[in-house]
Amino acid sequence: GAVVSQHPSWVICKSGTSVKIECRSLDFQATTMFWYRQFPKQSLMLMATSNEGSKATYEQGVEKDKFLINHASLTLSTLTVTSAHPEDSSFYICSARQDVDWYEQYFGPGTRLTVT
Amino acid sequence: GQNIDQPTEMTATEGAIVQINCTYQTSGFNGLFWYQQHAGEAPTFLSYNVLDGLEEKGRFSSFLSRSKGYSYLLLKELQMKDSASYLCAVLDSNYQLIWGAGTKLIIKP
Numbered sequence: 001g002a003v004v005s006q007h008p009s010w011v012i013c014k015s016g017t018s019v020k021i022e023c024r025s026l027d028f029q030a031t032t033m034f035w036y037r038q039f040p041k042q043s044l045m046l047m048a049t050s051n052e053g054s055k056a057t058y059e060q061g062v063e064k065d066k067f068l069i070n071h072a073s074l075t076l077s078t079l080t081v082t083s084a085h086p087e088d089s090s091f092y093i094c095s096a097r098q099d100v101d102w103y104e105q106y107f108g109p110g111t112r113l114t115v116t
Numbered sequence: 117g118q119n120i121d122q123p124t125e126m127t128a129t130e131g132a133i134v135q136i137n138c139t140y141q142t143s144g145f146n147g148l149f150w151y152q153q154h155a156g157e158a159p160t161f162l163s164y165n166v167l168d169g170l171e172e173k174g175r176f177s178s179f180l181s182r183s184k185g186y187s188y189l190l191l192k193e194l195q196m197k198d199s200a201s202y203l204c205a206v207l208d209s210n211y212q213l214i215w216g217a218g219t220k221l222i223i224k225p
Contacts, residue, residue: 043203043217044159093158103147103207107158 003027004096006108013084013115021079021111023094029074030096034105035067038091050077084115118142120216122204127222128194136189136202136219144209150178150189151203153218159203162189191221199223 003026013019023033032051036044048064050056050071058064068080077096081088091112095105120140128134140148147166151159165171165180165187177190189202204216 041220044215046213046215049212091156095158103211103213104149104161104164105213107160110156110158112156 002098002106004030004094004106004108006094006111008111009109010112011114013113015085015115016083018080018082019084019113021081021092021094021113023077023079023096023108025075025096025098025106028096028098030077031074031099032097033071033077034095034097035069035077035079036093036095038093038110044093047079081113084113086115089113089115118206118208118214120204120206120214122202122216122219124217125220125222127224128191130194130196130223130225132194133190133192134194134221136191136204136221138187138189138204138216140185140187140204140206140214140216142206142208142214145182146207146209146211148178148180148187149205149207149213150176150187151205153201153203155200162202194223196223196225 005024007022035047038044046059047062048056048058048069050069052071052074056069071077091110093110095107122138149164150162153159163178170179175192180187201218201220203218205213
């Protein structure tokens, strides 16, 4: 149980284009979803936290107009990287929390984004 | 500020035991997680400690001392597949996970 999927697993796009990454909780309803990015040999950096039906809460330094997050349902959240640049190339990982009483986060497999 | 410290890298021998330490200073404490992350993959849950003491789960054990702001992950009977990064994360007073930079564990035959 508690499986989270991400799509695509990897994507290459040209500078200036937008890319959408989907995160789905497959066998549970996620009250909260999280988006992280991870650069090589570095730890996870939380970008934003989203609850279904409400606006995402972005961490300091993360541009909300560049990284659009939509949490339309209890099983789906999307991250859109708008006007991507090479410095946006990174490993993007989503995670989901199942309920308000247990704080374990279940991680998706990650999406490797390369902007050329 | 909030801070979590772990060694950057450790090396151990197959079949041996290794202890990965984690010290933390956070605004509040609601538990500490250990995750394993293989290169290019997402983290997977290993353990959660909220009370002081040792939690054993197969070859892996995790220890917590809240008064010392200290935890360790103990891996026994090391296997080559244990080569990975081990991430320590603390749930702070806002129930936000604060992540350490991770410890890369290299297992040698």
